[in-house]
Amino acid sequence: CGRIETDERGPAFLGTRIWSNKFDMLMGDSVEGEAIQVYNRPVYTKLSTVDQVLDLMFFTGRRWVITHSGLLRDFSLRLESNDEKSEMEEMLKKQLSRYLTEEFHAYWSNYTVAFISGPSDVATPKDAATPISLQWFNTEQRSPSNDENENPMAIADESQSLEATLICAVCNNATNPCFFGSVCASNGICECTTGARGTLCQVPPISNGRCNPFFDNPEFQYDGGDCCQATCRNSDEYFCGTSIAESGLLAFVGFDNCVDPSQTCDSSCWRPLISTPLQSLPTSHGHHTFFRNSQFMDMSGDGRTVAVHDGVSSRGFQVYSVERSEWIRQGSVLGIPNNQAWTGSAVALSYNGWVVAIADDDTVQVYEWNSGWLERGQTLVQGEPDVHWDTGNSLALNNDGDVLAVGFVTPGAVIVYDLEEDSESNLNDNLAQTVWVQRGSAPVLARDDNDEAQWWTSIS
Numbered sequence: 001c002g003r004i005e006t007d008e009r010g011p012a013f014l015g016t017r018i019w020s021n022k023f024d025m026l027m028g029d030s031v032e033g034e035a036i037q038v039y040n041r042p043v044y045t046k047l048s049t050v051d052q053v054l055d056l057m058f059f060t061g062r063r064w065v066i067t068h069s070g071l072l073r074d075f076s077l078r079l080e081s082n083d084e085k086s087e088m089e090e091m092l093k094k095q096l097s098r099y100l101t102e103e104f105h106a107y108w109s110n111y112t113v114a115f116i117s118g119p120s121d122v123a124t125p126k127d128a129a130t131p132i133s134l135q136w137f138n139t140e141q142r143s144p145s146n147d148e149n150e151n152p153m154a155i156a157d158e159s160q161s162l163e164a165t166l167i168c169a170v171c172n173n174a175t176n177p178c179f180f181g182s183v184c185a186s187n188g189i190c191e192c193t194t195g196a197r198g199t200l201c202q203v204p205p206i207s208n209g210r211c212n213p214f215f216d217n218p219e220f221q222y223d224g225g226d227c228c229q230a231t232c233r234n235s236d237e238y239f240c241g242t243s244i245a246e247s248g249l250l251a252f253v254g255f256d257n258c259v260d261p262s263q264t265c266d267s268s269c270w271r272p273l274i275s276t277p278l279q280s281l282p283t284s285h286g287h288h289t290f291f292r293n294s295q296f297m298d299m300s301g302d303g304r305t306v307a308v309h310d311g312v313s314s315r316g317f318q319v320y321s322v323e324r325s326e327w328i329r330q331g332s333v334l335g336i337p338n339n340q341a342w343t344g345s346a347v348a349l350s351y352n353g354w355v356v357a358i359a360d361d362d363t364v365q366v367y368e369w370n371s372g373w374l375e376r377g378q379t380l381v382q383g384e385p386d387v388h389w390d391t392g393n394s395l396a397l398n399n400d401g402d403v404l405a406v407g408f409v410t411p412g413a414v415i416v417y418d419l420e421e422d423s424e425s426n427l428n429d430n431l432a433q434t435v436w437v438q439r440g441s442a443p444v445l446a447r448d449d450n451d452e453a454q455w456w457t458s459i460s
Helices: 085-102 218-224 423-429 452-459
Strands: 003-006 022-025 044-047 054-059 064-068 115-117 136-140 155-162 166-168 242-244 250-252 297-299 305-310 316-323 326-329 346-349 355-359 363-369 373-375 395-397 403-410 413-422 433-438
Touching: 044 085, 054 085, 115 155, 297 346, 305 346, 316 355, 346 395, 355 395, 363 403
Parallel strands: none
Antiparallel strands: 003 022, 003 166, 022 044, 044 054, 054 064, 064 115, 115 136, 136 155, 242 250, 297 305, 305 316, 316 326, 346 355, 355 363, 363 373, 395 403, 403 413, 413 433
């Protein structure tokens, strides 16, 4: 195997320094390019990007060891920091090849190691040309000896076995195939066609927020829950229910691959994109849904959800989501009923429509869908008598629904809130609650008192 790597499915080799996780076979200078060998086994090296030494992996006659060129005390070459990296590596490899083939002896040479493998004895099941799949251990220093010629090399501390394992990074359909149906190309590199990652496509893409049908089965816990709305969790890489379309843009794909028998799909579930035209919004209380003004509605970024002002209740919003070519209302009417005259309202949706913010004259509430609408954070109440929430496009949510912007008509400003965990309530109630916290000590002034038109342009 020409290249060995630490398997991503487990931890790396951990010590007092950062060790390389990729090692290339050390080759000689001859035209044939024969591999440098120690005790009839290849040597693997990698230039450290931290301390300008070569990390080494070689055989000592019975066990493999990991060390670096700075711990070979008989090998004195050290490079200057101003040497070019390519020249540095080639010079180290050339000199190291000479040392290992002409001077090194596993017992008599003066060196120490960081990690030692289990035994790889001849004519045993562990007898192999490379250290792949061997158990590794931390080192245990030998007791001091009066014999100056005794090798000070540490021995394996078999009470401290390591979880790090090595794999061959060069694929081969016969001896080292790619995992999970991936393709081994002619250059020895795996093409991860089923969504897995890793050099050999050995890391399944589960619990990353994206449903992968190949792993949607009991063996992989139904893709780690990614294929069902109730069990999917967003990640830094993917947003639940979405995928990257052929155009390169984020597209909604829904949860129609939810096959986990423990999960059910009712009217709250999302469905894939549809090609047939949508019906118009349903009627409410025998009357068509009434839009007071187009400014009192919003559509989610994925185009799957709309929130509209309910003209019947006059103080609330209804949220509708697409399900099989029809608009289905999600939960009850959202609002703050009172007997006062209606003076203004606003609404904003997150990218996927699972978070909605609504505004009244002096209050703002944010709700999150979880088999019903649950308030997210505290109700924001405006206490200043000469300042009130703006109408129209005066609410905005970010994609995830955890950053909220609120606009004011008077005095012409915008306040941004971040959703944060309320540590005090968490301590008192043993429940993780959230609160809206104002970002910055003062609002963002958005207009000149003498230029109201400039304010409306800025906020909309």
